[in-house]
Amino acid sequence: MERFDAIVVGAGPAGSSAALTLARKGFSTLLVERGRSPGVKGMFGGRIYSWALHDLLPDWAKDCPVERFVVRENLAFLTEDASLAISYDSPKLGQGRASSFTALRAKFDAWLAKKAQEAGAMLVTGIRVDDLWREDGRVRGVLVAPKDRVGADLVVIAEGATSILTRAAGLKRDLEPREVSVGVKETIELPVETIQERFGLGEKEGAAFVFAGQASLGLRGGGFLYTNQSSISLGLVVSSEDLSRKKIEIQEVQNRFRLHPAVQRWIRGGKVVEYSAHLVPELGAGMMPRLWGEGVLVAGDAAGFLINNGYTFRGVDLAIASGVAAAEAAEAARAAGGMSAANLAGYEKFLRARNVLTDLERFRRAPLYMKNERLFDVYPRLLMEIAERLYTVDGSGKPRLADIILEEATSADVPKLKMLLDLLQGARSM
Amino acid sequence: MSVLVSGMRPMRIIVCIKQVPKAQELQVDPVTQTLKRVGVPSEINPPDANALEIALTLKDRHAAEVVVLSMGPTSFDESLERAIAMGADRSVLLTDRILGGSDTVPTAYALSETIQKIGGYDLILTGEETTDASTGHVGPGIAGHLALPQITYVSEVQIVDGTVRARRTAEDGTEWWQTKMPSLCTVNFGCNKPRSPTLTGKIRVKRGGVIAHWSCADVGIDPKKVGLFNSPTIVAKVDTIRLPPRAGRMFSGDARESVRALLDALIRDRVIVP
Numbered sequence: 001m002e003r004f005d006a007i008v009v010g011a012g013p014a015g016s017s018a019a020l021t022l023a024r025k026g027f028s029t030l031l032v033e034r035g036r037s038p039g040v041k042g043m044f045g046g047r048i049y050s051w052a053l054h055d056l057l058p059d060w061a062k063d064c065p066v067e068r069f070v071v072r073e074n075l076a077f078l079t080e081d082a083s084l085a086i087s088y089d090s091p092k093l094g095q096g097r098a099s100s101f102t103a104l105r106a107k108f109d110a111w112l113a114k115k116a117q118e119a120g121a122m123l124v125t126g127i128r129v130d131d132l133w134r135e136d137g138r139v140r141g142v143l144v145a146p147k148d149r150v151g152a153d154l155v156v157i158a159e160g161a162t163s164i165l166t167r168a169a170g171l172k173r174d175l176e177p178r179e180v181s182v183g184v185k186e187t188i189e190l191p192v193e194t195i196q197e198r199f200g201l202g203e204k205e206g207a208a209f210v211f212a213g214q215a216s217l218g219l220r221g222g223g224f225l226y227t228n229q230s231s232i233s234l235g236l237v238v239s240s241e242d243l244s245r246k247k248i249e250i251q252e253v254q255n256r257f258r259l260h261p262a263v264q265r266w267i268r269g270g271k272v273v274e275y276s277a278h279l280v281p282e283l284g285a286g287m288m289p290r291l292w293g294e295g296v297l298v299a300g301d302a303a304g305f306l307i308n309n310g311y312t313f314r315g316v317d318l319a320i321a322s323g324v325a326a327a328e329a330a331e332a333a334r335a336a337g338g339m340s341a342a343n344l345a346g347y348e349k350f351l352r353a354r355n356v357l358t359d360l361e362r363f364r365r366a367p368l369y370m371k372n373e374r375l376f377d378v379y380p381r382l383l384m385e386i387a388e389r390l391y392t393v394d395g396s397g398k399p400r401l402a403d404i405i406l407e408e409a410t411s412a413d414v415p416k417l418k419m420l421l422d423l424l425q426g427a428r429s430m
Numbered sequence: 431m432s433v434l435v436s437g438m439r440p441m442r443i444i445v446c447i448k449q450v451p452k453a454q455e456l457q458v459d460p461v462t463q464t465l466k467r468v469g470v471p472s473e474i475n476p477p478d479a480n481a482l483e484i485a486l487t488l489k490d491r492h493a494a495e496v497v498v499l500s501m502g503p504t505s506f507d508e509s510l511e512r513a514i515a516m517g518a519d520r521s522v523l524l525t526d527r528i529l530g531g532s533d534t535v536p537t538a539y540a541l542s543e544t545i546q547k548i549g550g551y552d553l554i555l556t557g558e559e560t561t562d563a564s565t566g567h568v569g570p571g572i573a574g575h576l577a578l579p580q581i582t583y584v585s586e587v588q589i590v591d592g593t594v595r596a597r598r599t600a601e602d603g604t605e606w607w608q609t610k611m612p613s614l615c616t617v618n619f620g621c622n623k624p625r626s627p628t629l630t631g632k633i634r635v636k637r638g639g640v641i642a643h644w645s646c647a648d649v650g651i652d653p654k655k656v657g658l659f660n661s662p663t664i665v666a667k668v669d670t671i672r673l674p675p676r677a678g679r680m681f682s683g684d685a686r687e688s689v690r691a692l693l694d695a696l697i698r699d700r701v702i703v704p
């Protein structure tokens with residue numbers, strides 16, 4: 001039987017980072033990916049906050065397949081046909097550790113997996129791990145078929161949001177609809193020049209958009225748009241509980257979102273070349289699975305390491321940092337005599353040191369706050385009505401700004417006290 | 431149960447495989463009128479994958495050793511690696527520039543020399559024919575060179591009391607044949623479902639050392655018997671069949687009317703019956 005010191009399941013950002021760091025620390029490491037190559041099973045594009053990469057590969061920018069560095073952030077509230085946008089431009093965006101960039105996952109994941117191979121990990125693709133090999137109450141390796149098992153002292157589960165193995169290992173119970181959102185994303189091709197002219201961007205510069213309100217038809221969730229080199233990633237993340245309650249298909253929401261004038265103007269003339277859908281864990285730190293067991297650690301989306309607080313969407317950076325922390329926990333456990341759960345418990349400390357748990361806990365209230373539907377329905381409409389009255393000059397006489405706001409707020413169907421509480425809660429969780 | 435032959439070693443099965451352009455991707459170069467082979471995705475010649483599956487099934491049952499053999503350029507490593515990942519024990523690639531242009535006569539000769547060099551064989555399996563040249567000569571050619579009994583167009587092989595029993599597909603049914611070992615069988619396309627590569631197998635490939643590259647000199651192949659000039663087949667002429675253009679007709683305008691017009695036309699042409 002083949003044996004390794006460590007087996008990592010899944011060559012996404014979490015798995016490749018774990019395998020890379022384990023290999024560097026002298027573990028014989030196997031990285032198993034079910035896709036034909038890393039990234040083909042993942043979502044196509046998105047935005048990656050770079051801080052965790054800085055720690056993993058200080059000279060990552062040399063050959064990392066970056067599409068564009070984000071230099072402009074936009075937040076837009078939508079009603080059926082209008083939009084109100086805030087745009088933030090600053091030379092501070094896109095610099096050093098605080099930079100973020102857009103990337104295509106097929107390229108990015110393949111690049112990171114190659115770094116893991118260069119560090120000495122063995123990558124095997126086209127194989128889906130069917131189950132963990134468990135014996136005497138501990139994980140002893142992985143199983144692909146009854147006779148196809150490979151042994152290891154440690155298995156790092158980095159399988160992403162579906163978390164089938166994590167649940168099979170008893171580290172996590174079955175997901176409930178309120179604990180997951182559904183994400184859809186389409187990639188729309190446009191010529192480089194069109195993107196740069198339309199968005200007012202330089203050669204390597206990119207823009208990011210978050211859409212709230214009617215983007216998700218008032219359901220809890222929001223839309224996003226990122227510029228790649230010669231394409232746009234456009235998508236939505238919507239509460240699956242709301243979708244099933246309102247009996248709406250996510251495709252329908254995306255179709256309406258795409259046709260909104262505030263979205264159309266950016267993607268006009270583009271060609272949709274890819275469409276994909278994926279689960280997004282919405283657990284928050286309060287409902288996280290057990291992160292370690294006898295001979296096993298969980299990292300990335302499988303562990304629920306995702307922050308979606310309404311204006312930032314972070315998964316890849318936390319996946320990378322948690323993969324590194326998993327390898328650090330393995331190193332400490334090796335020094336302490338083996339991969340027992342007690343020795344692996346140091347994982348929590350390493351996650352904290354890398355700010356994964358700390359950030360998650362800080363934003364723990366965000367998913368709860370996001371559970372407040374008024375944020376997606378009533379308030380955007382309110383904002384829009386205020387904007388409409390502010391900017392509509394028809395000679396009928398105009399009240400002062402403060403009066404407009406007060407008038408609109410009182411006419412909205414939410415009591416003032418509730419609104420104040422929402423505001424406070426929102427400020428605290430963000 | 432493990433079958434021990436010729437004393438104490440496990441049975442050795444040699445499977446001959448050829449790498450061919452993927453069937454769906456087969457293209458004929460419009461200028462040279464020959465099969466395009468470069469830049470086209472490849473696969474193990476499908477009947478050879480069926481032969482390998484028979485060998486691996488025998489290995490599961492009898493703990494046999496499975497050796498895979500191919501003759502061709504080093505790009506054939508891809509298929510040999512796949513065969514190892516599926517469960518074969520080791521492989522040999524006979525690769526040499528002087529083999530270029532060989533037709534079925536030198537191919538059968540060179541493969542049989544290599545099989546002798548591997549030695550200790552009890553059963554040799556080949557596909558019934560290839561999807562890119564389809565002569566079906568090579569299997570029987572090897573049996574001839576090695577003076578082995580052969581059973582062609584086989585869909586199932588059993589080892590019973592040290593003999594080979596094989597089900598042979600005949601035009602009017604199936605026949606069961608029995609022969610002593612060593613012997614050769616050519617295997618029917620599609621007679622089984624070749625297994626997928628395993629994780630263990632893929633790891634073995636990654637660890638390396640599973641393919642031996644042999645040259646003609648390594649094997650002791652006579653250069654005067656191989657290559658283009660020693661191949662009696664002459665390709666006199668190749669014709670490509672040009673499909674007649676399809677008679678397309680567009681029905682457009684008002685949806686209801688155009689669908690009606692389309693249905694009328696289909697009924698008129700007796701494509702559908704109202």
Ligand SMILES: Cc1cc2nc3c(=O)[nH]c(=O)nc-3n(C[C@H](O)[C@H](O)[C@H](O)COP(=O)(O)OP(=O)(O)OC[C@H]3O[C@@H](n4cnc5c(N)ncnc54)[C@H](O)[C@@H]3O)c2cc1C
Pocket residue numbers: 009010011012013014015032033034035038039041042043045046047048049127128129130158159160161165182183184185235236237278279280299300301302305306313314315316317319
């Ligand atoms: C619509 C959408 C948009 C997003 N946008 C962003 C964004 O802009 N920025 C951001 O930071 N995050 C974003 N995220 C979140 C981000 O995609 C995830 O947080 C991140 O991919 C998690 O990485 P991971 O390595 O844990 O899991 P994944 O990236 O899901 O990787 C898991 C890997 O494991 C493989 N695998 C699974 N099971 C097995 C098995 N049994 N055997 C072998 N291999 C297996 C999979 O094929 C996959 O390659 C988005 C998510 C969605 C759904």
Ligand SMILES: Cc1cc2nc3c(=O)[nH]c(=O)nc-3n(C[C@H](O)[C@H](O)[C@H](O)COP(=O)(O)OP(=O)(O)OC[C@H]3O[C@@H](n4cnc5c(N)ncnc54)[C@H](O)[C@@H]3O)c2cc1C
Pocket residue numbers: 446447448475477478499500501502530531532533534535537541555556557558559560562563564565566567568569663665
């Ligand atoms: C009309 C014609 C023109 C040709 N022209 C050329 C040419 O110009 N240049 C050229 O290079 N080739 C040419 N070939 C191809 C070449 O002769 C054959 O591909 C080769 O000799 C094997 O024959 P086959 O593919 O018909 O195998 P078959 O006899 O159909 O194969 C039967 C079995 O033999 C085994 N086998 C066959 N080939 C190999 C191999 N290489 N390694 C291991 N096992 C094998 C496999 O198990 C296979 O299933 C031509 C073939 C024909 C029929």
